[in-house]
Amino acid sequence: MRKDIHNSNIPVRCMSCEVRHKGMCGALSADELLALSAHTRLVNHESGDELAGEKMPAESYATVIRGVVKLTKTLEDGRQQIVGLQFAPDLLGRLNADENAVSVEAASDVNLCRIPKAALERMVKSNPALAERLMAQTLRELDEARDWMVTLGRKTAAEKVASFLLLIATHLDPEAVGEKRQFDLPLSRADIADFLGLTIETVSRQMSKLKADGVISIVANRHIEVPKVSKLKACCGS
Amino acid sequence: MRKDIHNSNIPVRCMSCEVRHKGMCGALSADELLALSAHTRLVNHESGDELAGEKMPAESYATVIRGVVKLTKTLEDGRQQIVGLQFAPDLLGRLNADENAVSVEAASDVNLCRIPKAALERMVKSNPALAERLMAQTLRELDEARDWMVTLGRKTAAEKVASFLLLIATHLDPEAVGEKRQFDLPLSRADIADFLGLTIETVSRQMSKLKADGVISIVANRHIEVPKVSKLKACCGS
DNA sequence: GCGACACTTTGATCTCGATCAAGAAAATGC
DNA sequence: GCATTTTCTTGATCGAGATCAAAGTGTCGC
Missing domain, CATH: 2.60.120.10 (Jelly Rolls)
Structure with a gap:
């Protein structure tokens, strides 16, 4: 430290x-x-x-x-x-x-x-x-943990990466309106992999695939643009 | 219902x-x-x-x-x-x-x-x-959820099944002393699969493997005996 | 600006667990 | 007790994601 x-x-x-x-x-x-x-x-x-x-x-x-x-x-x-x-x-x-x-x-x-x-x-x-209030925060964390258990246990790699991007978009700009979102990823590919129970390579490949499919654009390594959130949501499997 | x-x-x-x-x-x-x-x-x-x-x-x-x-x-x-x-x-x-x-x-x-x-x-x-007391229970549930996220995201099928059996043994008989454990599984193979993010077939195969390795005996379909808990723990990866 | 290093992407191959397919064993109903 | 259904096990094959390998891109210090 x-x-x-x-x-x-x-x-x-x-x-x-x-x-x-x-x-x-x-x-x-x-x-x-x-x-x-x-x-x-x-x-x-x-x-x-x-x-x-x-x-x-x-x-x-x-x-x-x-x-x-x-x-x-x-x-x-x-x-x-x-x-x-x-x-x-x-x-x-x-x-x-x-x-x-x-x-x-x-x-x-x-x-x-x-x-x-x-x-x-x-x-x-x-x-x-x-x-x-602390009880409410703890219950919210429990809900999030359980949502993530579904992602870890039952979603495909593509769905996992899409779910992660949606999670970040939602948390970093909770009041966003309309369909467009853009944000800087606070996590490296290695961290994303650790979050999703995947490898770095799989995360990278799925990001490239989302880009190729027009769901996101990778402006800079960390900077992501989502033209239509609904399209991203459709990739999440839930 | x-x-x-x-x-x-x-x-x-x-x-x-x-x-x-x-x-x-x-x-x-x-x-x-x-x-x-x-x-x-x-x-x-x-x-x-x-x-x-x-x-x-x-x-x-x-x-x-x-x-x-x-x-x-x-x-x-x-x-x-x-x-x-x-x-x-x-x-x-x-x-x-x-x-x-x-x-x-x-x-x-x-x-x-x-x-x-x-x-x-x-x-x-x-x-x-x-x-x-309710806060304490909620925090315990959060801990358990997070432990399980590690199991879902990072453990192999064999480790998942061993971890599940250990979890059940621990919860059904928390005051057990010594190395031996025996219990009735409260869940079907299908439920175990849903808990572990696996398929029924993989659960069944891994149970058979644990039996073949002498880590457990499957007395009846649902009734399991663990001669040495420490041996089971060693299969859990943590 | 350039070299060193860390991070990311892409490609080739392999492996673990999924899927498909029978059969065996238990539970359930009559 | 026997037929039916459900649950569980085992086998054969397939495929998603891991692993191994290399090249590309960005970042930082000087």
Whole structure:
């Protein structure tokens, strides 16, 4: 993990935070936000930084302010699977758990708002609305995990890649209207492969096929354009 | 779904319920249990009964008293994936959700304790300990879903089948000591295939192979003996 | 601008698990 | 108990995606 010398002591102005009304902070009053800002620290990480290790003690929680974080699990022999992606304004960390169940890594450059373990847990105990919001996020993550199990277990490689592109398009620009979408992939081909249970080569071939079929255009390596979302959706098998 | 004429009005004696101290009821006082018993109903379902449909309105919650319940998702063209198994004393139903995200089906004959939607939600609002326990169950389900994503995405057919047998052995007899395990599979070969993202034939072949290798014996179709759990674990790839 | 390195694409071949096809064994009904 | 149906096993073949190999493209430091 990269040392974040320049980040270690940035005060946080929760009231003017860009995710102020989203995520867990939306459940907090002005007073509570003020109290919270005494504990929180803004930190930046660059793509590839490991934020927490699988089976390591859990030290703090963090809210994603900007960027994408990947949650991975690894088998002894090195086979890896991405088991979740977190976007702003998700909270990282399992409530009341002492140990990480997954490894947490910055998939892109990210801004996080760190909250010490005890501070968040205290606040959850005294604020049922906050507890309820965290429950809602956890249920949403469970739904996403189960949706992804269908993709992993029952979809073809072509459907998997299309489903992934749709997932990214949806998350990076949730308010988009009309049929057109364009975005930068926050993940490398290797990461996409780890997410989809495929190899790099298969991901690459399926992307080329989607391009050849006119479903997407690959403007730059990472920059994708989707002329008609409905056409992409039709490739997802669901 | 089978009509449960004989079940429709069985009063529940929560205080002497066999899962009294387990699951969510462990968070309730004697008074609360008494109040709860005014709302709950014991119901029995036989294997194959559909308890709730995907995308149907959620009508009530239920605690699994005995048996195994499967949660499934289905693609338009009929491909199916089991996304979760629930054992006693798990609670069925997503808190505060109006619609089922999954289809719920009895995998074996089951006894459930039904609780009306409003009654449970009211109780959760007034009892933080209960809310906390439900959060813990949800986090456990999320962990299990993520573990299973690794199995679906990165394990071989042989490892998948071994992992499934270990999962069942662990859940059906959590307090077992020593190396020996024996149990009845609550799922048909078709269900196992749907859980593992495989075909019936592949499941059958891999079971035969585990038997040939002396890792398990198939006493009857559904009854499995594992002489050494550690040997089975070694086949799981993790 | 150029060299070094990492990432991505494309091609050739192989393998694991799917599919197709019987048969065997269990469960179910009468 | 015997016929019928369903479930499970085993065999033969096929194909999607993995693996092995190489070339192409982009990125970064200097």
